Amino acid sequence: MSTELEQKLDTLTDADYARGLEVFRGGLKEAEASYLNACVRCGLCAGGCHYHRTEPELENVPGRKLDHIASVFKAHFTTMGRLAPGLVGAKRFDRDMARAWVDAVFGRCTLCGRCSMNCTIGIPLPALFRAARRALGAMGLVPEDLQATVENSLQHGNNMAIEREEWVETVEWMEEELQADTGDPEARIPLDKQGARCLFTVNPREAKFFPLSLQASAKVFWAAGEDWTLASDGGWDLTNYALFTCEDDQAAAIVKNLTDAMTRLGCQVLVIGECGHGYQSARWMGPEWLKQRFPFPVVSILELMDGYLNEGRIHVDSARNQEPVTLHDPCNLVRHGGISEPQRRVLRRAVANLVEMAPHGVENYCCGGGGGQLAMSRYRNRRLAAGKKKADQIRATGAKVVAAPCHNCIDQLSELNKEYQLKVQIKTVAELVAAALIVPTHSEVLP
Amino acid sequence: MSGLMFHGQAVALNEEGFLVDPGIWNEELALALAQAEEGLEALTEEHWSVIRFIRGHFEEKQGAPMVRAVCKATGLRLQRIYELFPSGPAKGACKLAGLPKPDGCV
Numbered sequence: 022m023s024t025e026l027e028q029k030l031d032t033l034t035d036a037d038y039a040r041g042l043e044v045f046r047g048g049l050k051e052a053e054a055s056y057l058n059a060c061v062r063c064g065l066c067a068g069g070c071h072y073h074r075t076e077p078e079l080e081n082v083p084g085r086k087l088d089h090i091a092s093v094f095k096a097h098f099t100t101m102g103r104l105a106p107g108l109v110g111a112k113r114f115d116r117d118m119a120r121a122w123v124d125a126v127f128g129r130c131t132l133c134g135r136c137s138m139n140c141t142i143g144i145p146l147p148a149l150f151r152a153a154r155r156a157l158g159a160m161g162l163v164p165e166d167l168q169a170t171v172e173n174s175l176q177h178g179n180n181m182a183i184e185r186e187e188w189v190e191t192v193e194w195m196e197e198e199l200q201a202d203t204g205d206p207e208a209r210i211p212l213d214k215q216g217a218r219c220l221f222t223v224n225p226r227e228a229k230f231f232p233l234s235l236q237a238s239a240k241v242f243w244a245a246g247e248d249w250t251l252a253s254d255g256g257w258d259l260t261n262y263a264l265f266t267c268e269d270d271q272a273a274a275i276v277k278n279l280t281d282a283m284t285r286l287g288c289q290v291l292v293i294g295e296c297g298h299g300y301q302s303a304r305w306m307g308p309e310w311l312k313q314r315f316p317f318p319v320v321s322i323l324e325l326m327d328g329y330l331n332e333g334r335i336h337v338d339s340a341r342n343q344e345p346v347t348l349h350d351p352c353n354l355v356r357h358g359g360i361s362e363p364q365r366r367v368l369r370r371a372v373a374n375l376v377e378m379a380p381h382g383v384e385n386y387c388c389g390g391g392g393g394q395l396a397m398s399r400y401r402n403r404r405l406a407a408g409k410k411k412a413d414q415i416r417a418t419g420a421k422v423v424a425a426p427c428h429n430c431i432d433q434l435s436e437l438n439k440e441y442q443l444k445v446q447i448k449t450v451a452e453l454v455a456a457a458l459i460v461p462t463h464s465e466v467l468p
Numbered sequence: 469m470s471g472l473m474f475h476g477q478a479v480a481l482n483e484e485g486f487l488v489d490p491g492i493w494n495e496e497l498a499l500a501l502a503q504a505e506e507g508l509e510a511l512t513e514e515h516w517s518v519i520r521f522i523r524g525h526f527e528e529k530q531g532a533p534m535v536r537a538v539c540k541a542t543g544l545r546l547q548r549i550y551e552l553f554p555s556g557p558a559k560g561a562c563k564l565a566g567l568p569k570p571d572g573c574v
């Protein structure tokens with residue numbers, strides 16, 4: 022039991038519960054509300070949930086998690102729930118139910134959506150869990166470390182509170198490394214290049230602690246002769262943790278950093294680096310949050326690399342990646358985001374032996390790090406236990422390298438690697454492509 | 469919350485093994501954390517140069533430094549940092565330096 026949570030529950034007033042209910046109901050579309058009375062308790066969702074697959078207890082059944090939410094909905098928003106609560110399983114929103122909601126939607130769910138694939142009714146469980154998270158947020162019940170990550174983005178323009186000069190210095194450092202790696206003194210990592218075709222965005226984790234993936238992406242752009250840039254001041258961070266707190270006004274403010282940078286720099290294509298929730302946020306949720314159609318395409322760097330290979334703009338030698346590679350499917354990129362084949366086409370060319378997990382693609386299992394879990398320390402043990410499903414899948418492939426086109430997943434997979442002694446290397450797709458590049462001579466790079 | 473036995477006393481760690489109270493950190497405790505959390509039996513001068521720089525940065529500015537700053541201050545190559553701290557700069561080095569867990573995808 023979390024003391025932070027209990028202390029917060031102690032302070033809740035009737036007005037807080039009322040506000041939570043109001044936000045919950047207000048955030049539900051009518052179709053979503055109808056789904057709150059649709060579960061037939063078939064139990065098939067359980068097989069899709071990595072929490073339940075690793076720990077088969079009732080509270081880990083997605084339908085049970087939904088039941089906590091539906092029972093409150095019935096009590097407060099349906100006639101039968103008010104008249105005969107016992108008959109329809111309606112429960113008032115009180116301290117116990119608030120605790121049950123927090124436990125269900127923050128503590129046992131990564132919003133991965135795998136349960137919905139199994140659902141006989143087609144209930145969009147992640148949308149309903151998101152509505153519950155949004156309500157809990159209005160009551161101040163979002164775990165503090167998750168909320169802190171959102172606050173960083175709102176105050177500093179990136180989720181790790183990196184200062185502009187620190188970011189610029191790291192980019193310049195990676196440019197020097199790129200020049201040393203390619204032997205091309207003209208190789209650039211452009212900053213604020215006005216009118217560049219592509220605005221590239223990264224996860225602050227790369228800048229702060231793991232910049233080699235930035236260097237790898239830059240090397241691919243260099244080889245392709247791409248006209249690209251990074252933004253120095255706001256609009257370089259692709260993350261949006263408000264996707265996980267489900268506070269849509271904050272999410273809109275964060276995604277606006279990207280659209281503002283596109284306008285400021287006059288770029289044509291917004292390119293999202295290897296990040297699942299960042300892609301989902303910019304590509305699909307962003308226009309919803311900002312209530313506007315973006316006047317530019319949003320693409321994943323995976324799509325760009327796929328295009329470069331198809332068009333012959335870059336060439337790779339798969340012999341340079343000899344060890345067996347398996348591919349992790351980030352839920353926000355693949356199941357929610359619709360990007361499944363580009364990374365597979367890229368890897369089939371860039372590595373000698375790609376071994377798929379079973380299942381994979383849209384039917385993948387979550388690594389366990391999604392939905393903001395990595396930022397919520399209090400659920401760490403559950404997160405690692407639930408990740409065993411993914412660890413077992415990886416082990417079964419016999420792969421020595423896991424390609425993971427998502428920095429959030431990479432962090433979870435790194436912990437699983439240690440916890441379950443997988444003895445694998447975890448890399449971005451761009452790192453594998455960069456390693457396999459048949460490097461053009463300098464004169465061939467120039468347009 | 470878990471604990472680490474240190475000189476017969478339980479030191480409070482959060483669920484991820486970071487010190488609950490960064491203020492109680494000292495170098496002996498760093499070594500105990502290295503053994504308990506990072507699987508490192510001993511810390512070399514290279515480890516200490518990283519840990520001391522991160523700790524100094526934290527005491528001055530309240531946050532974790534960029535890995536760029538770590539490399540510059542210690543003269544170590546990036547790859548060497550990853551070798552020294554198997555859990556990485558955040559969950560390895562920052563943890564041993566007694567920092568709270570950095571925000572973000574770490």
